[in-house]
Amino acid sequence: MSTLSSPFVTPSAGTNRMMLNVLIALIPGTLAYIWYFGVGLIVNLVFAIGFALLFEALILWLRKRPLKPYLSDYSAVVAGWLFALCIPMHSPWWLIAVGMAFAMIAGKHLYGGLGFNPFNPAMVGYVVVLISFPQQMTTWFLPITVSGEAMNLVEAFSYSLGFSDLQQWDALTMATPLDQYKTNLGLNMMVSEIRQSPVFGDFGGVGWEWIANWWFLGGLYLLYTKTIRWHIPVSMLGAVLLFALIFYVMDPDSIASPGFHLFSGGVMLGAFFIATDPVSASTTNKGRLVYGCMIGTLVYIIRSWGGYPDGVAFAVLLANMCVPLIDYYTQPRVYGVEPPEDHHH
Amino acid sequence: MTVNAAEITREGLWKNNVALVQLLGLCPLLAVTSTTINGIGLGIATLITLVLSNTLVSLIRDVVRQEVRLPVFVLIIASIVTIIELSMKAWFYDLFLVLGIFIPLIVTNCSIIGRAEGFASKNPVGASALDGFMMGLGFLIVLVLLGMLREIIGFGTILAQADLMFGAGAKALTITLSQDYDGFLLAILPPGAFFGLALLIVGKNLIEQRLLSTSQAIGGAPASAS
Incomplete structure (x- = not known):
């Protein structure tokens, strides 16, 4: 009609x-x-x-x-x-x-x-x-x-x-590339030694890095069709990149490179397909930025100092838990209405 | 207040079960029920504490002034738990190592001070001792059921490490349900305790519903719903 x-x-x-x-x-x-x-x-x-x-x-x-x-x-x-x-x-x-x-x-x-x-x-x-x-x-x-x-x-x-x-x-x-990093860095091996293993490609693992590229392409399609918005993938990938960069610059011999972190494990898939789940993710734009940032930070923390080689799933679930709080503090103002007195955002 | 033994028994085991209805003492309940033997060990320790504390509290109920009763109750409970802890160290040392901090923590189990305040301080010695026994038994049964459930799903065994409790001869008590069972770690980990307890509560509520509907079908109000 x-x-x-x-x-x-x-x-x-x-x-x-x-x-x-x-x-x-x-x-x-x-x-x-x-x-x-x-x-x-x-x-x-x-x-x-x-x-x-x-x-x-x-x-x-x-x-x-x-x-x-x-x-x-x-x-x-x-x-x-x-x-x-x-x-x-x-x-x-x-x-x-x-x-x-x-x-x-x-x-x-x-x-x-x-x-x-x-x-x-x-x-x-x-x-x-x-x-x-x-x-x-x-x-x-x-x-x-x-x-x-x-x-x-x-x-x-x-x-x-x-x-x-x-x-x-x-x-x-x-063992997966992430696993090898975790185990061998624990044994005080240098990054250059670890990367001798045949499973490594240019950035991440052989195969893995190319698959990650295709997830990225799929993610662009989701953005193009407005199925998802840019906030979560950008803030999540940005947080991973930022932390990886800071620590890599400090000690490039024993810390995996930012490129490796972005193109291995579940980061690319997670940023576009998992963290963006419309039901369990934050629902305000500002909240999405906070939520994505939180996931990216947690992924880096879990990968570097946690017990598991990858942390996307744990990071997403932990951030899911915080969504009600994030949404509460990031409600956009309603236009045409005076902001309430006790609103200190 | 009039009390009769049948009512106390029904309250403790079913209607007012510490773990399934009052949901008290969840910390030790969830923490130590990874195996049947752990459940039995902690259950018996809690049962003894409940009986002794209820008896003692009931004996002194007319002597202690109202204002200081709670500190006195806590002191009594703490003394009893210390005795049990030392006894376990003497006779069940391996089991004590497994249960660890949760034996001294029986002091903080809300159900014990709850029964002291709610029942023993207002009732005669006999009834109080029975109440402590039935409440403790209700708790013990849930601990054992939950321990068994988690052990079967998690390891595929029943009564593993029975020797910790009943001596070296009890090794034969262990039943292995399947030799090539890989185990399901979730049941042993803390989330398994929550899932398991939730399932037990569902089971109890289902049985209650079933009983209620049959008694209504037979006619009239549910029997003896006091």
Whole structure:
């Protein structure tokens, strides 16, 4: 129906369109991931999205909500997709099931479902499996260009289902670049020595840095379609860059370079796709800057002095916790109304 | 105030359960229930403290002046806990090492001063001792259930390290449910305690709901809802 009087703004698409944009933006990075690391990612994606939809359907049924509108808004697909990208390739199916169960049931629906969850569901699921299954979550496979071989789709499926074991593929696993930094800096090795390992590329790890580029490109698409705003990615990447730069300048021999920090681990994916989750992120522009800055700072702190090699998920969850407070203190003034007397912002 | 034994028992074990209804003593409850044996150890220590403190408080209830009663109660509880701590050091040293600070911290368990103030200071010795026993038993049962739940999910065993409690011969008590279970660390870590306790409370409320609806179906008001 066309309107003949104002407003002339076409109704912007709802959750569906937004989530669809996110999925479109994820495609180039995902293809690059498969290019560098093999088809194992497809197995992750199939299981994660499948379980996300399954558990969402289950909890909707338990809550006596209609299935179709909620299942077709793509939010579960996005959560499953992001989760699949965060966990190591060739993860066992049950690990993905546990993660998605916590993401959908505990992270999303126990708080009231889409729009009410204070925490990013995909990150809730990821952190649960990260702290629960340290062995599986630190088994990372080498990029194809380094190892020279990879599983095919059938092998990858049967591996995830537990029909073949690690011994057969043991030679293909190795610590991630971030892991190597963490361990070897702890052993007082120099950055130049650490970077001798074949997993390192120009900035980050081989493959990883290029995938990060494609996340960046996807992020630009999200900005172009106005799915996200610039505040969170810019302030988050800016904070990581700033801290990395300060410490790098102080001691370039034993501190990873700013380029490495930006292009490795989950920073690029996190800045554009995870921290920008419209439900759990801050909702005011000033608040978004604070929120992004906080995540970037925490990522650097956790990576440098924390117990885990990467800290994007923890940083996002910790910042999620602060969102109500951030939003409270960054409410924009209502135009045409005198600011209240006791407003000291 | 009239009290009868059946009512005290029902209050302590079910209707006014320290852990599931009053939600008191959560700190030790959540901290030490990573295994069944830890739960039993702390549960028994708390049970003994409750019985002794309720008995003593009830005995002196007419002697102590109203104004100083709380410091006196705390003193009594602290003395009892110190005795238990020293006894555990003497006879269950390994278990004491596992439970650590949570044994002396029984002093701060709100349920103990709560029962002293709320029940023992107003009731005769027999009833107070029974109340302490039933409240302690209710707490012990929840500790053991939660410990068992977390141990099964977290490690796939029941009664691991039973030798800490019952001596070297008790090693055989340990039941391993599955040999190739990798373990689910979340259940052992603090979040697992919150999830586990929440599930137990859900379970209790479900049973209560079920009982209520059946008693209504049979006819009339729920039986003996005093």
